[in-house]
Amino acid sequence: MQTKLPADAPIIGVPMCVKHLDNHNFHTVGEKYLTALIEAAGAYPLSFPALGEAIPPAALLAHLDGVLFTGSPSNVAVHHYSGAPDRLDSPQDPGRDAITLPLIREALAQKVPVLCICRGFQELNVALGGSLHTRIHEQPGFNDHRGRTDVPFDEMYGPAHEIVFAPDSTFARLIGKTSTIVNSLHWQGIDRVADRLVVEGRAPDGVVEAVRVKDAGFALGAQWHPEFRATENPDSLKLFQAFGVAARERAKLRRARPPVAA
Numbered sequence: 447m448q449t450k451l452p453a454d455a456p457i458i459g460v461p462m463c464v465k466h467l468d469n470h471n472f473h474t475v476g477e478k479y480l481t482a483l484i485e486a487a488g489a490y491p492l493s494f495p496a497l498g499e500a501i502p503p504a505a506l507l508a509h510l511d512g513v514l515f516t517g518s519p520s521n522v523a524v525h526h527y528s529g530a531p532d533r534l535d536s537p538q539d540p541g542r543d544a545i546t547l548p549l550i551r552e553a554l555a556q557k558v559p560v561l562c563i564c565r566g567f568q569e570l571n572v573a574l575g576g577s578l579h580t581r582i583h584e585q586p587g588f589n590d591h592r593g594r595t596d597v598p599f600d601e602m603y604g605p606a607h608e609i610v611f612a613p614d615s616t617f618a619r620l621i622g623k624t625s626t627i628v629n630s631l632h633w634q635g636i637d638r639v640a641d642r643l644v645v646e647g648r649a650p651d652g653v654v655e656a657v658r659v660k661d662a663g664f665a666l667g668a669q670w671h672p673e674f675r676a677t678e679n680p681d682s683l684k685l686f687q688a689f690g691v692a693a694r695e696r697a698k699l700r701r702a703r704p705p706v707a708a
């Protein structure tokens with residue numbers, strides 16, 4: 447990777463996920479999120495472990511200029527919202543749920559810039575009181591939005607369907623058009639939209655794909671994966687560049703006001 451950021455580039459937090467390997471818990475994060483922040487947003491990623499309540503949101507946010515809530519194969523536990531039971535083999539990550547859901551609420555309260563992708567998009571809706579479909583492809587009228595596992599990685603994250611954005615949406619303003627073609631790798635999706643969310647884009651079958659948080663500064667959610675080769679996709683690049691601009695603004699304010707010891 448060639449990008450060399452200035453020392454005062456903003457710092458964007460990235461939650462990790464728990465993987466169980468050889469009887470140990472490992473905390474991991476997908477590399478494409480990290481490289482998208484550096485190369486497209488012009489920010490340093492700072493990953494933090496999925497250790498739930500052990501890391502209070504306010505303590506974490508005192509050191510961050512934004513948070514990127516990433517995708518993950520695991521699902522938000524249904525007990526966090528009133529929804530139909532999830533499939534028995536649904537991958538779960540309670541440590542991630544325990545840190546991201548309150549962190550989203552605190553970040554929005556402090557107007558810390560957030561970009562929420564795939565699982566992060568679903569966490570945003572649940573954190574604000576919405577609910578999820580656990581298996582979209584089994585819902586009448588919805589297409590299958592799951593990623594294919596029998597194709598090469600680049601094809602897995604390749605173009606899957608169109609999204610149409612509302613003409614007055616933030617997404618349309620940022621990318622300069624009202625539609626784009628995106629990838630799709632999700633079983634789950636928004637059912638009841640949280641009151642604080644504005645639906646800004648939908649897939650052709652009506653699945654909610656893009657949301658904005660009302661009155662919250664830069665606070666966007668994408669059900670697709672703009673981090674995948676972000677610098678090679680003009681629409682993804684514009685989204686991450688806007689995220690970086692918002693984080694730089696916060697960095698100026700944060701550095702002018704060092705955190706007060708609790």
Ligand SMILES: N[C@@H](CCC(=O)NCCCC(=O)O)C(=O)O
Nearest residue numbers: 517518519520564565632633634
């Ligand atoms: N588990 C949820 C969210 C799916 C998701 O985030 N997929 C991407 C996982 C790998 C990556 O980070 O690219 C669902 O199935 O809806």
